Amino acid sequence: MSYRIAWLPGDGVGIEVLEAARLVLDAVGFDAEYIDGDIGWSYWCSEGDALPIRTIELLHEVDAAMFGAITSKPVKEAEKELSDDLKGTGLVYRSPIVRMRQLFDLFICLRPCKAYPGNPLNLRNGVDIVVFRENTEDLYAGVEFSPVPEMLSEQLATLSKPFAAFKNLKGDEYAISCKINTRGGSERIIRAAFEFAQRHGRKKVTVVHKANVVRATDGMFLEIAREVHKSFPKIEMDDANIDAMTMWLLKNPLNYDVLVAPNLYGDVISDLSAQLVGGLGFGCSGNIGSKLGVFEPSHGSAPKYAGLYKVNPIATILSTKLMLEWLGETEKAAQIEAATAQVIQEGRVRTYDMGGNAKTLEMANAIAGKI
Ligand code: IPM
Numbered sequence: 063m064s065y066r067i068a069w070l071p072g073d074g075v076g077i078e079v080l081e082a083a084r085l086v087l088d089a090v091g092f093d094a095e096y097i098d099g100d101i102g103w104s105y106w107c108s109e110g111d112a113l114p115i116r117t118i119e120l121l122h123e124v125d126a127a128m129f130g131a132i133t134s135k136p137v138k139e140a141e142k143e144l145s146d147d148l149k150g151t152g153l154v155y156r157s158p159i160v161r162m163r164q165l166f167d168l169f170i171c172l173r174p175c176k177a178y179p180g181n182p183l184n185l186r187n188g189v190d191i192v193v194f195r196e197n198t199e200d201l202y203a204g205v206e207f208s209p210v211p212e213m214l215s216e217q218l219a220t221l222s223k224p225f226a227a228f229k230n231l232k233g234d235e236y237a238i239s240c241k242i243n244t245r246g247g248s249e250r251i252i253r254a255a256f257e258f259a260q261r262h263g264r265k266k267v268t269v270v271h272k273a274n275v276v277r278a279t280d281g282m283f284l285e286i287a288r289e290v291h292k293s294f295p296k297i298e299m300d301d302a303n304i305d306a307m308t309m310w311l312l313k314n315p316l317n318y319d320v321l322v323a324p325n326l327y328g329d330v331i332s333d334l335s336a337q338l339v340g341g342l343g344f345g346c347s348g349n350i351g352s353k354l355g356v357f358e359p360s361h362g363s364a365p366k367y368a369g370l371y372k373v374n375p376i377a378t379i380l381s382t383k384l385m386l387e388w389l390g391e392t393e394k395a396a397q398i399e400a401a402t403a404q405v406i407q408e409g410r411v412r413t414y415d416m417g418g419n420a421k422t423l424e425m426a427n428a429i430a431g432k433i
Pocket residue numbers: 134157159160329360362
């Protein structure tokens with residue numbers, strides 16, 4: 063079967079790592095038509111949209127997408143880089159990857175972090191953690207106020223006692239970002255984590271939250287997790303506050319198996335978990351919904367390395383493995399992972415982060431050569 067794959071390099075090192083990924087996909091004989099999509103910082107500057115509508119339309123027509131990386135800047139800096147005719151027109155920059163996740167309801171952010179034997183960057187051998195990060199809501203909901211409208215202040219003053227501390231502030235003296243978590247959104251990511259654990263013979267799911275302070279949303283998340291756990295009696299469940307979790311993960315990473323968290327905590331622990339197994343050069347990820355999967359390295363566009371063909375493509379190569387798995391091409395996926403593991407183990411080809419001087423495409427060719 064031939065697949066249709068949207069090919070979205072983006073900008074910065076995104077272009078290089080996707081080129082590397084393609085060498086490996088071709089080596090494994092993945093039968094696909096790759097369709098290039100426009101996405102990235104230059105489209106923000108020239109068209110006022112880093113994720114143009116034509117690219118959204120493309121995503122509706124494909125089986126899956128590979129995404130590289132995109133430069134993201136805070137709202138005010140982004141506004142400054144717009145072309146002159148677009149300045150002052152009220153355009154607001156929003157991260158295209160966050161938009162793709164929300165537009166296509168890619169509610170699972172899957173981030174496996176495995177310490178491949180022989181990787182000189184492993185903080186501890188044997189780590190094998192899989193992060194399930196909720197990917198569409200929470201503090202990423204995009205419901206934010208700066209300045210805060212008077213109407214909202216008045217309402218909050220009547221609805222919330224603790225709000226009294228803020229009620230005498232003028233609208234531009236504070237800002238509000240809403241953490242919005244739904245029951246449905248929480249339940250489906252927690253269920254996905256338990257189902258994964260069950261399917262892959264994993265022992266434990268750890269729920270990450272801050273329910274002692276953020277009681278409404280995280281309290282609900284934890285309560286739903288306890289409910290969902292009842293349908294998976296063979297799998298152990300425990301939970302930890304996000305702050306403690308960052309300590310435990312560093313101290314005893316071998317105690318963890320599958321982690322599940324609301325969006326922002328998931329963002330934090332997935333970088334931390336990636337660092338345990340070699341850093342962002344090894345952090346692969348899948349943004350998965352019921353119809354579409356968008357696969358990407360979890361590192362950013364690393365502007366200072368752009369064009370140097372220096373960065374480690376393994377994060378992206380392992381993301382192609384996640385894509386093939388999701389498409390049901392499990393044998394090819396396994397071949398990619400085995401080849402990657404072999405190159406890491408042999409240690410002859412290493413990128414700069416691993417202490418070597420192999421370039422991006424040399425690493426990709428070494429992996430492709432093992433297939
Ligand atoms: C990630 C990244 C993104 C996020 C950024 C680039 C918007 O950090 O995929 O983890 O915050 O989700």
